[in-house]
Amino acid sequence: MSQNKAKTGILLVNLGTPDSTATGDVRKYLREFLMDGRVIDFPFIPRWMLVNLIIAPFRAPKSAGEYRKLWTERGSPLLFHTQDLKEKLLPLIDHSKYQLEIAMRYQSPGIEEGLKALNKANVKEIVVLPLFPQYASATNGSVIDRVMELARTWQIIPNIRFISNFVDHPLFLEAWAELGKEMMADQEYDRFLFSYHGLPERQIRKGSVDGYCRLGDCCAHYTKKNQFCYRAQCFHTTRLIAEKLHLPQEKVVTCFQSRLGKDPWIKPYTEDLIREMAADGIKKVLVFSPAFVADCLETTVEVGEEYKEQFIEQGGERWDLVPSLNSRDTWVHCVKDLVTSEP
Structure with missing residues (x-):
């Protein structure tokens, strides 16, 4: 050739x-x-x-x-x-x-x-x-x-x-928005939960540019300094998908799942937010898992089944998982x- x-x-x-x-x-x-x-x-x-x-x-x-x-x-x-x-x-x-x-x-x-x-x-x-x-x-x-x-x-x-x-690729965002619209077509929700796989906080700090990452409000803005901060990218993904779906800002939350061990992982933890939502009387939740592009253990079982069971046990009524992008x-x-x- x-x-x-x-x-x-x-x-x-x-x-x-x-x-x-x-x-x-x-x-x-x-x-x-x-x-x-x-x-x-x-x-x-x-x-x-x-x-x-x-x-x-x-x-x-x-x-x-x-x-x-x-x-x-x-x-x-x-x-x-x-x-x-x-x-x-x-x-x-x-x-x-x-x-x-x-x-x-x-x-x-x-x-x-x-x-x-x-x-x-x-x-x-x-x-x-x-x-x-x-x-x-x-x-x-x-x-x-x-x-x-x-x-x-x-x-x-x-x-x-x-x-x-590819957190801000237009077609990546559009694919998630399409799935969200399909789920929202016949149902209203009190909260829109975006759950991402967690990481130990030490891994975020290791990649921090000039000590910029504080694992707090700095993730509210996506800049050249935190463009490779996993937590900042997740919050950015949430904002962009929520904007495409015209979701009320006060109803959108970002959180992190799958923590292991005793070391602190990036927050807020999904399990904590489930308890808080149930205590606040939230009844219907639509959940996105935009860190995964294919159905897997962390989406189908952890988010779709285990977290649903926890939410219902604590007084929730509906917990719906948006399917992954798969081969859409x-x-x-x-x-x-x-x-x-x-x-």
Whole structure:
């Protein structure tokens, strides 16, 4: 293939999923996921002890049960929705110019497998899109780190371009607005809750520019200083989606879920807001999870089932989860624009 006909490689990367709901497969997944130094940012030896002697052995059986609630006849929703995204994207791209691959950061299909396919095709450039809207070291940063780790072993390294976040892409926002409108068409809600995956506060501080991040009101404005602050990006996402849906500001709240351990995580915590809303007499809540683009354990089970149960037990009446973008047409076109547009 001559240089002027060489293709651009596209690699879409999602988080990952166990190969099955068997406890052994879940334990294997947890070990790979949590041994990532960007996920648990401890030195190697204490991280290894924590993951292999405490978390993986004791958490795997419970997590396997949670995955069984999520699993369908097609397997893991996160995996098959990513596969569906690829299949719907393929007809929209010029195959003489692009080669498209998908990968999971953890487990299979792995990033190494996707990069090998692109390397074998002798692509002139690789565009890597981590499928996480808001940049965090533990997600987007980990994908970038792994791609560079693998590519540096190649004799010839093509241009590699990373799309670090897409919090304000118009089609990303439009896709969420469409879903919100569908949910709101026949129902009125007292509150609109935007729940994002949490991070330890120390990870936000590590990435702070000149000590700017105070984990407080500084996140109310999205600026060049906090453009990579995960918490600020989440609040920015909430504001932009709420504006498109014309939601009353006083009815919109942003919060963070899935905290682990005793160290402080970014606030407010979703569990705390559930209690506060119930105590304030809030009865009907519509929940968005814009940190995830595909249905997964954190959305379907944690937000959709566990938090709903907590809210109802405390006096709430209705807790509706907006589904993830999955392979929705507007989202597919968003991905196409992200990976084929010139930087």
